[in-house]
Amino acid sequence: MPHSPDDFATYAHARLPELLTTAHLLSGGPGDPREATELVRRTLVKVCARWRRIPRDDVDFYVRRSLVKEYLRRARRRRTRSARQRAVLVLLHWEGLGEAEIAQLLGCSTGAVRSRARRGLAVYGGDAERLRGLFTEAAESAKSTSGGVPFDVPLDAVEQRGRALRRRRRGVVVAGCALLLVPAVVFGAGGFMGAGSADDGSGGGASDVAQSPTRIVAPGERVDAVPGVQVWLTTDGKHWSTPERPNQFRALTGDSDRKGERLKPGVSAQLDPMKSGFFLSGLYRGLSADPARVEVTVDDRRITGTVLTLAGSPGWGVWYARTPLTPEELKSSSIDGGPTVTVYDAAGKVVARGGADE
Structure with a gap:
């Protein structure tokens, strides 16, 4: 069952500290909170835009996956080659997820997760405890650098951007459906764009x-x-x-x-x-x-x-x-x-x- 739109602010308030910490560890730059803050902000805007469609027991997975995908997109633009490996290490040794969960989140095989984890951990001498200790130090350093402020973008601004994004997507879908009316008549309901075959992700209805x-x-x-x-x-x-x-x-x-x-x-x-x-x-x-x-x-x-x-x-x-x-x-x-x-x-x-x- 989808969430009520009013639940978003409550959920976001509760998860902000965890999200920001994970974003710091993913970005690898805990000395500058701006990178992690922007990563979390962009993630929550997208989550807000789709909030009505996220099942109540799948929110954490969806939010975590959105955060990691946004990190990977930004890393890809910067040609960061070890981004997926770092994501595996953070999810495994900081978030405490299992290999199967990480594979589902990243959309890859469990073997690929295990291989990336092994190669990444080798950089730290194969010592998982040492890596977790470094993550803890980085998280504490990020908190002190940011002055104890976990998030510097008001949630009302995030919700406003999320609603605007949802309206834009709905407009695109309505326009696309209008363009498809004639092909649908010509090719019939059995075509690729058959009725009820796709979601627009807009929410509502x-x-x-x-x-x-x-x-x-x-x-x-x-x-x-x-x-x-x-x-x-x-x-x-x-x-x-x-x-x-x-x-x-x-x-x-x-x-x-x-x-x-x-x-x-x-x-x-x-x-x-x-x-x-x-x-x-x-x-x-x-x-x-x-x-x-x-x-x-x-x-x-x-x-x-x-x-x-x-x-x-x-x-x-x-x-x-x-x-x-x-x-x-x-x-x-x-x-x-x-x-x-x-x-x-x-x-x-x-x-x-x-x-x-x-």
Whole structure:
């Protein structure tokens, strides 16, 4: 369930000290609080703009991910080569997150997180305690340098900027929908830009809590996902076919626990090239019930997926997006770890999260 707009100020007040400290450690310059302050300010403006659409149990993940992505964007402009490695070290040894959580946050594999953590820690002689001690010293130094003021931008100004950003996004979406009216009539509802296929992230209205359309299919029943692409399920996994890559298959084997008795919760994502962009689809598994919503996040864009499942609610199925990912969006998102897929249950709780397969 989304938050009330009035909750943002309360949440931001409570999290400001932690956010600013983490931002200082990410930026690597605790002697100058301006860098971290600007990083937190820009993060909270974006969070405020999307506040109505963030589920109540997913706020910390979304805010932390927004902070890290903003840091990585700024580092990329400055050609800082070790930015992702530093982010892993801060998240692991300061925030106390596990490798799996960091992988979800960065949109990469657990192995990639482990490798970056190992290389980064080697710089400090492989001593994790020493690194945590340095982080603590840097955090204390930042507080003393800033004169004990945790944040020097009023939250009312942040909220004002956030609302303005939300209005701009809504205006862009309305204009885009008007331009798409004629193509929608020509190509029909089965086209890439089919009704109900994309979120604008603007907040307000039914689109804020858009549910994923769900279709129950028989084994082997082929579904025309988008023009030229078919998806079908068998009891052993996902099948799909595109003009460029026909008859592909994703098995469920390998996703079970050691005894092979049940599937572990998770969701995958595959990207297939097409003339108009990239077709996004994936396989979710290990759920106690069919998902209420599958959402793909690409930078600041959100896409609601369509769900296919076999009769009998087996706890796994396929999702796909009826909106293409453009080459430009793929290139931009790949720098930050690629698209992130989040699966929600009927109560709005996150039940699985993953990224593009590596």
